Amino acid sequence: MEVKKDILWRVYLCFIGMVLFGVAILVKVFTVQNVEGNYWRSMADSLHTRYVNLDADRGTIYSEEGRMLSTSIPYFDIRMDFAADGLRDKNGKIFKDNVDSLSICLSRLFGDHTAAEYKQILREGYKSKDRYFLLKRDILFTQYQQLRTFPMFRLGKNKGGLIAETKNKRINPFKLLANRTIGLSRQNAQNVGLERTYDEYLKGVTGKRLMRRIAGGTFVPVEGYDIEPENGRDIITTLDVNMQDIVETALMNMMVSNEAEHGTCILMEVKTGKIKAIANLGRQPDGSYFEDMNYALQVAEPGSTFKLATVISVLDDKYYTMNDQVNLNEGRWQIGRRTVFDSEPHPGQTNVTVKHAFELSSNVGMAKLAYQSYSKRPNDFVAHLRKLRLDKPTGIDLVGEGKPVIKNTKSRTWSNTSLPWMAFGYEVLISPLQTCMLYNAVANNGTMMKPYLVNAIMDYGQPVKEFEPEVVLDSICTQSTLKQVKLMLEGVVTNGTAKALWSPYYKFAGKTGTALVANGSRGYADKIYQSSFAGYFPANDPQYTCVVVIKNKPHAVKFYGGAVAGPVFREVADKLYAIALEKQKPMRATLAIDTLLAFKTGQGREWKEILTTLNLPMQGNVNNNSWVSAKVDDKKIAFSPVQQTKGSVPNVTGMGLKDALYLLENAGLRVIIRGAGKVTNQSIPGGAQLERNQTIVIELS
Incomplete structure (x- = not known):
């Protein structure tokens, strides 16, 4: 009996265990289906589907x-x-x-x-x-x-x-x-x-x-x-493909010919601050050049193009005028334990005007101006540089713009010679774009514009956001200072370090720069120079500001700013001038007319067409069918009639070959031609009696 009860107890226990186990399974099934169902279904789907x-x-x-x-x-x-x-x-x-x-x-x-x-x-x-x-x-x-x-x-x-x-x-x-x-x-x-x-x-x-x-x-x-x-x-x-091509080609030509390390060229529209072109070229290991970095945004010691900021400061604070004298010490001046050198000695150049010191790009001259003006209050000079926004990035719509460095007396590296060295572009760090922004402000009558690269954001042809020119500073200096600075920048081209770049067709203004650059632990031993040119054109009605900065190879034979960066500026300006010639008035203040054109004798209708096409100034009236000679009088082209009497030998002196042949052959003369150009002499004088079968010899030169 006891055995039977023991067996039944065990059977019941197993049965209860099985029932509990079954209930547990049912509870788990219910939980999986209803409580955790979404989770497990998503897990299953993730194994078979995905987004x-x-x-x-x-x-x-x-x-x-x-x-x-x-x-x-x-x-x-x-x-x-x-x-x-x-x-x-x-x-x-x-x-x-x-x-x-x-x-x-x-x-x-x-x-x-x-x-x-x-x-x-x-x-x-x-x-x-x-x-x-x-x-x-x-x-x-x-x-x-x-x-x-x-x-x-x-x-x-x-x-x-x-x-x-x-x-x-x-x-x-x-x-x-x-x-x-x-x-x-x-x-x-x-x-x-x-x-x-x-x-x-x-x-x-x-x-x-x-x-x-x-x-x-x-x-x-x-x-x-x-x-x-x-x-x-x-x-x-805001970029213009044609202008970009001009800028890129000009920079590339100089980079290749001088085997330079890297360079940039920026073209800015004066009135708006639009960047019309920006080229950045770096030398690759195989000797080719590629746009590997935006050098226009990288900060470095600018060199002599920074002297513009120095003269703006001393002129605006009325320490000097451009006609005051400064002693160049023949290009060498010792201050403390350091010596300021000009890039070229100036034998016999002692007292010169501030204007001429700027034109010569004298480091000594600029250092003396700053030191004699601000040695007791150097932070006044620093305040001017900050007013010109040289201590701030330009804010252009590109990531990666370098942070400029303008020291003051509290800076860790400030010394007794920091002020004079800053005056000619050392111990400061600014970008080529900042230099462009400053020179553009001078070109824009003192108003500083923010450089920008985007006109609008479009959605299916409709603008959703537009960008307008932004003024960041209404006036960088007084109008008196501005007038003097413009004359000084123009003087650099006509009578200074950039006179080799002078153009007979239009006037431009600018400043050369040459800075010795350190090469890491080797310091300045490798003689690596940074060549630069900053300016605007045409000077009498500025349309574009252009800045060129090129870092040369070690011990480059050609390294001066006027010889390396200047020609790039000139090539860009020449090509843009040629493109805009039909749309713009003559850019020079005085006429620069081809003498072969100016003094040729011709028909009135042809002269009218020439003057209208080239938009040249004229005085007096010209009859369409008359023959006239031309000359420049009071900066205008003036005409006087050439009398041609019937039955007389025509007077063709001063004419081109086409017009001379037309008149002489229509008069029945046989013509022998010697030389080329315009008629300077005729064997039978004008006004002589015509005879049958006459031969006339005309000499051209």
Whole structure:
């Protein structure tokens, strides 16, 4: 009996345990289905489906005149669905009927496999029933257009199995032009240039696509579950492609010829502060040049172009006028334990005007001006530099602008010689763009403009944000100071370190600069010079400010600012002047007329046409059918009639060959010509009696 009870007790215990275990299972099932159901379903889905990002079409960056500077072009990955109903229908009739011709077409289009090899690739894909078979990566849009016309593919996705995945690649159609300023859009690295600054607008809104996992671990799109991306907005810059080409070419020519390390050239519109062109070239290990860094934004000791800030300070504080005297000490001046040297000695040059010291780019002269004016209150000089905003970045719409350094008496590196050395551009750090901003303010009658690169942000052709010229300082100095400074800058070109750059066609103003640059631990032993030129043109009505800064190779034979940076400025100015010639009035204050043109005798109608076309000043009236001689009188072209009496030998002295022949041959004379140019002598004088079969000899020179 006891044994039976013991057995029953054990049976009941097992039964109760099984019941409890079953209840536990039911509770767990209920919990999994109802409480944790969403979590586990999402986990299951994640093993079979996932969302991938769909990149939006990135906005295009345009030049001011509407040319594409940076844009996205589509590339395609071509895949095939070998399990498509059409390909499998009727025992694969469509595939079998088209595989040969499709293989031939693919071989001709891509040229990477023979037709037989392509046929084998397609057969293997068909045999495996791969629904996402990769056929070709990164094909161009033109290739994709052809591909869609090929046998089998032209039948569409369901019958032909074609799957095309679109992706975009960023290109700069003008290659090197303004490459660093426009910037790069890179998938696995940080963007630079405008691509980085305006990335928020350019990139658009990313979409999503649901992908389902199939055999082999491959994911394929699930139709109807795409969230379409929103395309990025377009950027209209201030850059001008033609001007950029001029600037880039001029800089490149000098960089190559002088084997320079790196350089920059900036072109700014005077009235607005728009950057019309900006070139940055660095020498690569193979000797070529590329836009590898935005050198226009990098700070360095500027050298003599900084002297403009010095003269503005001393003139504005009325310590000096441009006609006051300063002693150059023949180009050498010792102060404390250091000696200031001019780049070239000035034997016999002791007391000269402030203006001429500036024209000669005398370090001694500028150091004395600053020291004698501010030695007791050096921070007054520093305050002027800060007023000129030389201690602040320009704020241009580019990331990575260097931070300028303008020391004061509390700075750790300040010494008794800091003030005079700062006066000629040492112991300060500013960028070429800051130099451009200062010179542009002088050109703009004292108003300092903020430099900027973007005119507008566009969405489907409509502006969503526009940028206007911004004044950062109403006046950098008094009008009296400004007038003197302009004359000094013009004097550099006519009577100073840049006189070799003088142009007979238009007037420009500027300042050369040559700074010795330290080379790391080697210091100044390698004689590396930074050459610069900053100026504006035309001087009487400034349109553009241009700054050129070039760092030369060690021990370069040619390194002065007037010989290296100056010619780049002149080439840019010459070409822009030529482009704008028809739109602008003569840029020189005095006439610079070709003497062959100015003093030729000709018909009135032709002279009128010439004067109208070239927009040259004239005094008096000219009869269309009369013959006149021309001369310059009181800065205008004046005319006097040339009398031609019927029956007399015409007076052709001063005429060109065409007009002389016209008159002489119509008068019945046989003409012998000697020389070229305009008529200086005729064997029979004008007004003599005409005779039959006369021969006249005309001499031209």
